[in-house]
Amino acid sequence: MNRDLSLLIGILVALLAVVLLWVFHSTLALDPGQRLASLAMERLPETGVSNPVTAVLLNYRAYDTLLELGVLLAALLGIWSLGPPRPGFQRAGPALAAMVDWVVPLAILTGGYLLWVGGHAPGGAFQAGALLGAAGVIMRLAGHANAGLPSETWQRWLVVLGAGVFTLTGLLLAFTGYGFLTYPPGQAKWLILLIETAATLAIGVTLAAAYVGGRPQPTAPPPPPLVTSASAEADR
Amino acid sequence: MIAQFLYGGAGILLFALGLWSLLVHAPLLRKLIALNIMGAGVFHVFIAIAHRGDALPPDPVPHALVLTGIVVAVSATALALALNSRLEQGENEPEPASSPSPGPRIHMQPALSTEPSSKGATHP
Amino acid sequence: MTTDSLILPIALPLLGALLATALPRIAPLLGVLTAALTAMSGLWLTGLVWVSGDLSIVLGGWGLPLGIGLSADGLSAALLAMSSLVGLGISVYALGYFSGSERGLHFWPLWLLLWTALNGVFLAADLFNLYVMLELLGLSAAALGALTGSRDAVSANLRYLLVGLLGSITYLLGVALIYTAYGTLDIGLLSERVEPSALVSTSLVLMTAGLALKAALFPLHFWLPPAHANAPAPVSAALSALVVKAAFYLILRLWTDLFATITDAGAAFILGALGAGAILWGSWRALRAERLKLLAAYSTVAQIGYLFLFFPLLQALPPGPARDDLFAACVLMAVTHGFAKAGFFLAAGLVQKKAGHDRIDELGGAAQSMPATTFSIAxxxxxxxxxxxxxxxxxxxxxxxxxxxxxxxxxxxxxALGTLLAAAYIFRVLSRAFGQEPTPQCFITDARAEIPALLLALASVALLGLAAGPIWSLLGFEGVQI
Amino acid sequence: MTLWLLLLAWVWPLLLAWPTAFQGGRWQSPGRVSRNSSPLGTQPGTHPSTRPSTHPGIHTGNRAATERWRWTLPMLGPLPALVAALTLSVGARLELPWLFLGTALGLDATAQVYLLFTAILWLAAGIYAAFAFRGTPHVGRFHAVFLLTMAGNFWLIVGQDLFSFYAGFAMMGLAAYGLVVHDGSPLALRAGKVYLVMALLGEVSLFAALVMIAQQTGTTEPSPEDLTQLTGLPIALALVGLGVKAGLVPLHLWLPLAHPAAPIPASAVLSGAMIKVAILGWLRFLPVGAIALPEWGALVAAGGVLTLFYALPIGVVQSDPKVILAYSSISKMGLLMLCLGLVLMEPGLAPVGVAAISLYAAQHGLAKGGLFLGVGLRKQAPGQPGFIQPLVLGGLIILALALAGAPFTSGAVAKYALKPILAGAEWPWVAAAVTVATLGTILLMARFLWVVGLRSKRHPQPGLLWPGIAWSLLLALVILFPFALGKPASWLGDWLTISLGISFAGLVAIGAWRNPAWLSPVIGLIPAGDLLVLARPVGRIVVSLWRQLWQPIDALQHRINQAAIGRFERIFKRPDTDGEDALRRWPVAGGLWIGIIALLLVALLARSPLSQSAPSSESNEERPPPDLEVNPGLEVNPDLEV
Incomplete structure (x- = not known):
């Protein structure tokens, strides 16, 4: 690596940062403007949820969130296209296994709580889904090669569940005359809950499947015994 | 306003640091972390501009944008790591095989680095 | 209800992608069906814009600025029509190309997601939504590019992914700055409010720089040739013909629409100069390329350069018929390249499949035994x-x-130099079709794969040239005033 | 209704090209292997049953049925154009606003002459091509390319605007590449390469010229009056761009290579029709008759004289009849350019001159086309009636005489038409020069007849009855030409010069007959492609002379060279991928990227200072008032946009 070049880049980046800071500062000095906040707050009661962030995510800007689920799916499909997963880790020892037995149900439970609480306080589908995914990661770390995920067919249906329910709801609303992703008054809350539940499952499964890191296998390979790995290391 | 500038300014600094690190450091893992730092910097800017003084609740829109951005960043990072792991996995299987696992070899997963030095350490 | 159809070119391929993911066994069937529906909806929308002018809708029923808007004007509609026809051609081709291979199973959902993102970019009217679309585009494109699984492909697309991320994050910073000043993300509202200031200039630079990376503007094209040359043929076609155009489209949109009041001759000259560099360097590298697909990839670099040549001229011309002509010509150039490059890559893929390689110097026999393909390349x-x-x-x-x-x-x-170089590299390929022993084959050997390539290439030559007028009317211009 | 013939004239061959390409349902029919082919073509992967010549009986049934009519298509191509030329009157015009960005087709007097002789020539060549190539390998390819070239040729003649001219020109020029390299022999490929490089050069400069003409005249259909405002650059570019096609020395290099390399019917149209379009282009896009252009006129005339005399001696020492004809074409184009230059210098000559030039072009086109086809007919297979070959030879003699301008031939009439131009010229020596050139032409034709009559190598070809009949019709036209068009006064022509020339040629011929070794040192002294081949040894001689004369300077230069080469090598001689590889490194690419960001920031921030209100009003003041801006006549200074 060329020292001069990296120095030059450093200087250029520093200059860029200075310009950005100056511009940012001079803009903050002006009137920050109305922005969307007051409008979003004003119409919050109509959204069916009382947490403004959830309202933005699943009502005002639900279209963004739908596509975001698409991005997540694209990443997973990309990972699956790269071939089978590597074999997992060896089976956890008794202490770790006992802990996992506690942590995983707890994570799932907390996920459910976060999903519900998202309606009126910080929380929501992504946080809940992340916890589900974390549960999967823990399972795999503890030696479950499949991270506790179901068979390939189920996995496939689950990962498209979120975006699927979202799109179908949107299209259904469009066909019934409300417009794409325009919830009818009064039903917003339940529709959002439906979408969020589906999204939570999809996100959780997607994250766990992405961590497994390969196309789901028909049958989970048995966890390799410790001895083999040692000999394999020795061979090399 | 000072607090807002300090928070957002920190975000811009993070962006710059991440950019520098991305360009200068070769190992993929560092590049990825650098990209995530850049992203975090931009998210900081969003959070800073959501601030509307102590009296008013913050603007929820930038917060939601940040949440979306985080998910996108996570997805991209996951895909990049998977591609990298595929690259490390080896030259001996050029086609994505549909057959089950290649062998009894155990990997520390995820294998994170393309750094030559770390490679040298695992393959003495 | 007519404005509701704005969502169809996005929702249909998305739905198709989900189904193809869930039902891998019938993914090709679902894929082609979705492709047909998507193309139809895109063309329908183009027709609507043609007949009734610009369309727009705000999703969610909240109105602007709270909701996310979709809008289609002539520029979007022209590119949407391109993505519809080229996408359909690629889909039909892929049906033959991937038949019986496991890769097809991965191809279809990713390709449909890519298409979703493309149409999404063309129709989006919201700066942040564009960021999400760009990421969806970048991720699915990188994943598709790595589909061959070869080492070259994977490393090239890993690099592509990183470059794309860098570009989107930089773009997002520009969006953040704009939101700081104006508190809205809708392009239409912003273009009314934007006034010259340091902040707006900076955010224009950041967005342009991020998008220029994705558009592979010289000298930032470094990621493109390996990524495009190593992908499977239908993917290369999509990447070169469509994906790069999405980033270019956004730059054009930003410079001529959103930030039209603050752009400036000096900055436009810089873009033009980079475009000139792209033309010369890209064409030269294409001439020196040893592989057919690499040649096509470098030719994309050069063609992108032409598109950027329009900026300094658009900047210099006052509003009026002359500028309208130039703008329409720019769109025509982009669309023509979309068709031509898709046709070229699809044909190159057939040659590669037939010969088992794509080294130009050894292609004589293969080229000659596939007359329709050679004709498409010509x-x-x-x-x-x-x-x-x-x-x-x-x-x-x-x-x-x-x-x-x-x-x-x-x-x-x-x-002039670019044209000469282009002629040189094209004829370098074509001259292989002469002077070898004839290998009698039917004109068309594999209809499903060869006809899409042929039709796309034919459209770039005959359809877009002989009847260029519709582009003018689609953009709402009077007609040519040359 | 009949106006649509103008469109049909060139769209028809274009449409025919498609089914032609599928000839017999196959791209090429099996059973015959190209003469020049190498056995390397088929790659091992192909199906054994698709290999050539092992299964000659593959095409039967359906394919044979389609074969029955598809091969005739090249003959049908020129028919609408011929009908259009014969039935439409001068001034016919068809507007096509939907085509391209709006074009117009039409016939003016020049275009009518051009369309007529071009169509006749294409018809004769088409008949020849249809019969001679029937059932040969690549017949589909040849016929398709032939029709495409034909379409381009007709298009540029009937097109009245710049678009159509360029489009037709480019289509014709590039499709003709396929004709030149059709054989696939190394010779043909080399000729094709030279042809292509030069044609592309010509096309790019023509394109630039046409864009400039459109921009400077403000119309895509400029009249001579519009063209008077042209500056020097478009004129120069048009001269170069079309000069390549016309064979203007030294832009003629492709011509003597391409003509012999191309198959017979292709050479006939190349030489007879295609190179003539350069004159048409000049007549259309230079301000002929509207304004005197003394300098440009002199330049064109001088170029014409150079071309006229340059080609004659080189042609005489050739031994391939087609090469001789090629050089003769170059020389004749020189004569036409001379006349054009004279008209440009003296606009008063234009009314007579333009008609004379097109008449001469037509006459030469028909005669030269006939000569080329005749060369092909000389290759007829044995086993035909014995009287055929003497008849062909006789026809060739008549055509050669016509070309030379002998009395009672079309050449005499055409040359008589040129007389006013030569007489009205400011240069008194022009007439004398043309007389000398006439002598040269006679010698060239004598040499041609000598080669064709005695030395022609015979490649047996299948019976060419119908091509022979088509050729006889062409011959008849050339013979009838003077009686149809010329006044009796013109029939005699320059009989004194001609007879002198013929006697001299006769003497030389007798000498050569008696002592065959007499002339052999001269023959082949200059190979076809003259300059291209000569350039290398001449360059070497010049360099060595330079070295000997200027030792000290040479040493200095050597040192400079070494330094330059060293640097050059350091930069460029590394493996080719280096430049790109450097770009691919993250720090380099990233540094460039940030540099671009910095440049853009500087450009944009310099314009928008922090003050929020000032820039908008400032920029308004800097711009010219809006009513001035939209006025297209005004020059808008781009710097003002800042």
Whole structure:
């Protein structure tokens, strides 16, 4: 690596940062403007949820969130296209296994709580889904090669569940005359809950499947015994 | 306003640091972390501009944008790591095989680095 | 209800992608069906814009600025029509190309997601939504590019992914700055409010820089040739013909629409100069390329350069018929390249499949035994050179005339040199089709794969050149005033 | 209704090209292997049953049925054009606003003459091509390319605007590449390469010229009056761009290579029709008759004289009849350019001159086309009636005489038409020069007849009855030409010069007959492609002379060279991928990227200072008032946009 070049880049980046800071500062000095906040707050009661962030995510800007689920799916499909997963880790020892037995149900439970609480306080589908995914990661770390995920067919249906329910709801609303992703008054809350539940499952499964890191296998390979790995290391 | 500038300014600094690190450091893992730092910097800017003084609740829109951005960043990072792991996995299987696992070899997963030095350490 | 159809070109491929993911066994069938529906909805929308002018809708029923808007004007509609037709061609081709291989199973959902993102970019009217679309585009494109699984492909697309991320994050920073000042993300509202200031200039630079990376503007094209040359043929076609155009489209949109009041001749000259560099360097590298697909990839770099030549001229011309002509010519150039390059890559993929390699110097036999494919390459090549009656011929004509009119004659030299180089590299390929022992084969050997390539190439030459007028009417211009 | 013939004239062959390409349902029919082919073509992967010549009986049934009519298509191509030329009157015009960005087709007097002789020539060549190539390998390819070239040729003649001219020109020029390299022999490929490089050069400069003409005249259909405002650059570019096609020395290099390399019917149209379009282009896009252009006129005339005399001696020493004809074409184009230059110098000559030039072009086109086809007919297979070959030879003699301008031939009439131009010229020596050139032409034709009559190598070809009949019709036209068009006064022509020339040629011929070794040192002294081949040894000689004369300077230069080469090598001689590889490194690419960001920031921030209100009003003041801006006549200074 060329020292001069990296120095030059450093200087250029520093200059860029200075310009950005100056511009940012001079803009903050002006009137920050109305922005969307007051409008979003004003119409919050109509959204069916009382947490403004959830309202933005699943009502005002639900279209963004739908596509975001698409991005997540694209990443997973990309990972699956790269071939089978590597074999997992060896089976956890008794202490770790006992802990996992506690942590995983707890994570799932907390996920459910976060999903519900998202309606009126910080929380929501992504946080809940992340916890589900974390549960999967823990399972795999503890030696479950499949991270506790179901068979390939189920996995496939689950990962498209979120975006699927979202799109179908949107299209259904469009066909019934409300417009794409325009919830009818009064039903917003339940529709959002439906979408969020589906999204939570999809996100959780997607994250766990992405961590497994390969196309789901028909049958989970048995966890390799410790001895083999040692000999394999020795061979090399 | 000072607090807002300090928070957002920190975000811009993070962006710059991440950019520098991305360009200068070769190992993929560092590049990825650098990209995530850049992203975090931009998210900081969003959070800073959501601030509307102590009296008013913050603007929820930038917060939601940040949440979306985080998910996108996570997805991209996951895909990049998977591609990298595929690259490390080896030259001996050029086609994505549909057959089950290649062998009894155990990997520390995820294998994170393309750094030559770390490679040298695992393959003495 | 008519404005509701704006969502269809996005929702249909998305739904198709989900189904193809869930039902891998019938993914090809679902894929082609979805492709047909998507193309139809895109063309329908183009027709609507043609008949009734610009369309827009705000999703969610909240109105602006709270909701996310979708809008289609002539520019979007022209590119949407391109993505519809080229996408359909690629889909039909892929049906033959991937038949019986496991890769097809992965191809379909990713390709449909890519298409979703493309149409999403063309129709989006919201700066942040564009960021999400760009990420979806980048991720699915990188995943598709790595589909061959070869080491070269994976590493090239890993790099592509990182470059794309860098580009999107930089773009997002620009969006953040704009939101700081104006508190809205809708392009239409912003373009009314934007006033010259340091902040707006900075955010324009950041967005442009991020998108220029994705558009592979010289010298930031470094990621493109390996990524495009190593992907499976239908993917290369999609990447080169469509994906790069999405980033270019956004730059054009930003410079001529959102930030039209603050752009400036000096900055536009920089873009033009980079475009000139792209033309010369890309064409030269294409001439030296040893592989057919690499040649096509470098030719994309050069063609992107032509598109950026329009910026300094658009900047210099006052609003009026002359500028309208130039703008339409720019769109025509982009669309023609979309068709021509898709046709070229699809044909190149067939040659590669037949010969088992794509080294240009050893292609004689393969090229000669596949007359329809060679013919497609010749047609697409003549559009890449800019020969009449292709669309790029008209575009170059208007481009040169505007260069003369604004006194910027130096671009003429670049265009002439670029054209000569393009002719050289195209004929370098074509000359392989002569002088070998004839290998009697039918004109068309594999209809499902060869006809899409042929039709796409033919469209770039005949359709877009002979009847360029519709582009003018679609963009709402009077007609040509040359 | 009949106006649509103008469109049909060139769209028809274009449409025919498609089914032609599928000839017999196959791209090429099996059973015959190209003469020049190498056995390397088929790659091992192909199906054994698709290999050539092992299964000659593959095409039967359906394919044979389609074969029955598809091969005739090249003959049908020129028919609408011929009908259009014969039935439409001068001034016919068809507007096509939907085509391209709006074009117009039409016939003016020049275009009518051009369309007529071009169509006749294409018809004769088409008949020849249809019969001679029937059932040969690549017949589909040849016929398709042939029709495409034909379409381009007709298009540029009937097109009245710049678009159509260029489009037709480019289509014709590039499709003709396929004709030149059709054989696939190394010779043909080399000729094709030279042809292509030069044609592309010509096309790019023509394109630039046309864009400039459109921009400077403000119309795509400029009249001579519009063209008077042209500056020097478009004129120069048009001269170069079309000069390549016309064979203007030294842009003629492709011509003597391409003509012999191309198959017979292709050479006939190349030489007879295609190179003539350069004159048509000049007549259309130079301000002929509207304004005197003394300098440009002199330049064109001088170029014409150079071309005229340059080609004659080189042609005489050739031994391939087609090469001789090629050089003769170059020389004749020189004569036409001379006349054009004279008209440009003296606009008063234009009314007579333009008609004379097109008449001469037509006459030469028909005669030269006939000569080329005749060369092909000389290759007829044995086993035909014995009287055929003497008849062909006789026809060739008549055509050669016509070309030379002998009395009672079309050449005499055409040359008589040129007389006013030569007489009205400011240069008194022009007439004398043309007389000398006439002598040269006679010698050239004598040499041609000598080669064709005695030395022609015979490649047996299948019976060419119908081509022979088509050729006889062409011959008849050339013979009838003077009686149809010329006044009796013109029939005699320059009989004194001609007879002198013929006697001299006769003497030389007798000498050569008696002592065959007499002339052999001269023959082949200059190979076809003259300059291209000569350039290398001449360059070497010049360099060595330079070295000897200027030792000290040479040493200095050597040192400079070494330094330059060293640097050059350091930069460029590394493996080719280096430049790109450097770009691919993240720090380099990233540094460039940030540099671009910095440049853009500087450009944009310099314009928008922090003050929020000032820039908008400032920029308004800097711009010219809006009513001035939209006025297209005004020059808008791009710097003002800042």
């Amino acid at each position: 047609l697409a090549g003549s559009a890449l050179i800019g020969l009449p009656p292709s669309g790029s011929f008209i575009a170059k004509w208007v481009l040169m005339q505007s260069a003369l009119e604004t006194g910027q004659w130096w671009w003429l030299i670049v265009i």
